[in-house]
Amino acid sequence: MPISLQHWKVKAGDELSATQFNAFLAAVESLTDLTGGPGVRVAQLGSQVCISARQRSTAFKHPFKVASSAKAGGLALSFSQGFIGGVEPKIGDRRISEPDDKKKLPAITVTSDDINDVGLAFVFARIAVGAAYWQISGITIEAQKSLPAPAPLLAWKLLAIVVADKNKRPRSVVPIVSSNLGFAASNRKPSGRFRPWFWLV
Amino acid sequence: MVLARLNRLQPVAVAAGSQISAARFNAAVDAIERLLNIGWNTRDDAADYPHPFRVSVSRMADDPRKWSVKILPGTVNDELVVFPDAALDRNPFASPTPFLTAIAPEGDALHSFTAVGDAQRPELFRTAAMWERDLFVAHVVISAQPSHLAFYFPGLPQRLRRFRYFVGKRPPVTYGAGSPAGGIITIARLWLVREKNDDPAADQLHVEQIVCRCLASTVVTPHFELPEFTELGIGFIDALRDIVQQNLDNTLADAASVEFWSV
Secondary structure, three states: OOOOOHHHOOOOOOOOOHHHHHHHHHHHHHHHOOOOEOOEEEEEEOOEEEEEEEOOOOOOOOOOOEEEEEEOOEEEEEEOOOOEOOEOOEEOOEEOOOOOOOOOOOOEEEEHHHOOOOOEEEEEEEEEEOOOOOOEEEEEEEEEOOOOOOEOOEEEEEEEEEEEOOOOOEEEEEEOOOOOEEEEEEOOOOOOOOEEEEEEO | OOOOOOOOOHHHOOOOOOOOOHHHHHHHHHHHHHHHOEEEEEEOHHHHOOOOOOEEEEEOOOOOOEEEEEEOOOEEOOEEOEEOOOOOOEOOOOOOOOOEEEEOOEOOEOOOOEEOOHHHOOHHHOOHHHHOOEEEEEEEEEEEEEOOHHHOOOOOOOOEEEEEEEEEOOOOOOOOOOOOOEEEEEEEEEEEEEOOOOOHHHOEEEEEEOOOOOEEEEEEOOOOOOOOOHHHOOHHHHHHHHHHHHHHHHHHHOOOEEEEEEO
């Protein structure tokens, strides 16, 4: 219901009483009693009052956006769709963006066994390369205690870091990659060794 | 939650029967005017995004000239960049959270900062008010050591290792692969604004974030392969060729550079 101030009005020539004036002040004061709140900030800069509000953010579901949920014995990580060299990694036998019958994305569980001495676990994309054309033949996601040693026809790309508490229980995840990546193999050796290259695409 | 109680008008109120003075009436007018002058703006959440290498600063409690520089975790070549320590480099997840220390200028001693000349001032610091203040800059960089450069094999890509943070004056940007500096990239600049009264407690430190993604890096070395003569059966030419190749590689190695890119 709108507030009416019509009864405060005076006719031409009327005396303005103290009661009327003070009621007027009280009304103005109540109007200026501005409050902020979550996402809203009120500030006075000289004679200027500035109210700033947090813009409604759009949740950008970027490639390889990692979501974590506590699971018995560890932390379950799932990823939004992302590609490395045009290939989508798999967890188990499903692509990372391929939901099951219950619309659940595949997840990799990081347990305390995956945590290294400084309380970290590294979640890598394990990239298998075919010897014939040096193209990606498949990508899976694995948790490791450190960067794995180089091996023939194999490359690794760090996707996320899991941080554990003092008892080596996985607690939180730090994203590393937020874009699709390009991939190329250079310095190709007959032994299957090569140098992997990654870049944003 | 009351964040601002903007106006208190009770002192302007009048007692019953008294005259309403121009001053009191005008005070009420001013209050209404402020109400009409409310400005709105929206803030973007982007500043809150905890991206890799995000730099934040805060003044240390014990000394107003010292600023702690905290950096969110990030990687180069999938290796965590670490905080240098006299005894052992510390990873960014260590407890307590590691940080760098930037020391503000004191008299003629610039410590971590470099004075910024008028011509080099960014636009942000060219307002009338800013011209009245001194401006200094420090760089937050990642440095790397080249691996096994003493046993440099031309033609093989060089590896970099031990990526570490540093805050201070900007190290040389270009270098040969033989440089002990290895390679650096600036991830943020810290702009320190100082009042003319030289009071460090009134200093303002602004962060200009430059890098916000994890990085990859490599040494880029020019290489030219001389042809082999073995199949011709003239061995002495091969020996000569090897000497020329070695000299050529050594010469080209001085033109090497370290390149960084986002991944």
